[in-house]
Amino acid sequence: MATINLVDLKKNYGPVPAVKGINLSVADGELIVLVGPSGCGKSTLLRMVAGLESVTSGRIEIGGRDVVRAEPAERDIAMVFQNYALYPHMSVRQNLEYGLKNRGTPREEIDRRVREAADILEIGPMLDRKPRQLSGGQRQRVAMGRAIVREPAAFLFDEPLSNLDAKLRVQMRVEIRKLQRRLKTTSLYVTHDQLEAMTLADRLVVMNGGLVEQIGTPVEVYDRPATLFVAGFIGSPPMNLISVEGLASAGQSLPLPRGTDIVGIRPDELTLDAPAGAHVALPGTVELLEPIGGESHLHVMLGNGQTVILSVPGRPDIAEGAAVTVHAEHAQMHPFSKETGRRTDAVANP
Ligand SMILES: Nc1ncnc2c1ncn2[C@@H]1O[C@H](COP(=O)(O)OP(=O)(O)O)[C@@H](O)[C@H]1O
Ligand SMILES: [Mg+2]
Incomplete structure (x- = not known):
């Protein structure tokens, strides 16, 4: 487990600023939701934390360690994407094992972690199927399983439920919340859906145009929006x-x-x-x-x-x-x- 600290974090694509200076401290075990309209810089921010995107300026600390120059694999984080990013030719079990094998994790340890993740996510009966033989919700669970088996210091989620229909989205949202409470893994979760943000977050970070508009618990932000933008964005x-x-x-x-x-x-x-x-x-x-x-x-x-x-x-x-x-x-x-x-x-x- 770990804290995450972002200090005046900026990202320009050529001359175009996408993230304009973000400060954020995520407590150990906290679930922070970054919420804002499409194009406001949420994914860019998350990808910088993951190490998938270079940083223009500023600092990123995970567990107190400056990771700005660390490779993604050295950051001890696991990312869950909207499109699942499962290997289609591998079984569910192989998908779950893949990252651990690459890291040289011992066989018994791999088996233990896969069994535990499969139990938590109730995908045990599907371990020998291929991703195409699963429903969208089951695929999303496998994608989460792949993050869980890593036992990382932090989870990063980028709109993981966007591809699911409305009913399943609500169901999976509850599952993610329960899962995060149970594992107490520090998490950064990105969504453009204010309702999803309100129901999931310990604290919300409302973003607009590459900047933070407000940080607070869902109730604080709802009861006392700091800006006109937040007033119009949160609440339906x-x-x-x-x-x-x-x-x-x-x-x-x-x-x-x-x-x-x-x-x-x-x-x-x-x-x-x-x-x-x-x-x-x-x-x-x-x-x-x-x-x-x-x-x-x-x-x-x-x-x-x-x-x-x-x-x-x-x-x-x-x-x-x-x-x-x-x-x-x-x-x-x-x-x-x-x-x-x-x-x-x-x-x-x-
Ligand atoms: N690889 C890239 N090259 C150039 N511009 C990009 C790139 N990725 C994102 N952008 C721009 O940066 C801004 C923020 O994008 P993004 O972080 O994807 O927003 P969000 O995830 O909030 O929808 C947008 O204006 C987008 O067009
Ligand atoms: Mg995005």
């Missing part, structure tokens, strides 16, 4: 972002920190009935009512032409086109500056 449906101008044009004002020109409010914090606490009231028209099982999403166009989404319990008896009033409690609002993209009520770091 996304946080509503209402311009202070729009509030003013509806005759609503409220005390806000200096520099605030946008307020964010989660769909489940907007209500049709007036709340008890201090609030704003915004007239609008129902554009669309989406029933989503136990709750419904109500799309309401406000007077300034902006649409907000309310997440309401059950199936409200409201027709599309109906006039409604949307209420937002002051205490539930997140103030942001459009110019800096940051919260305006942020407390300075002590």
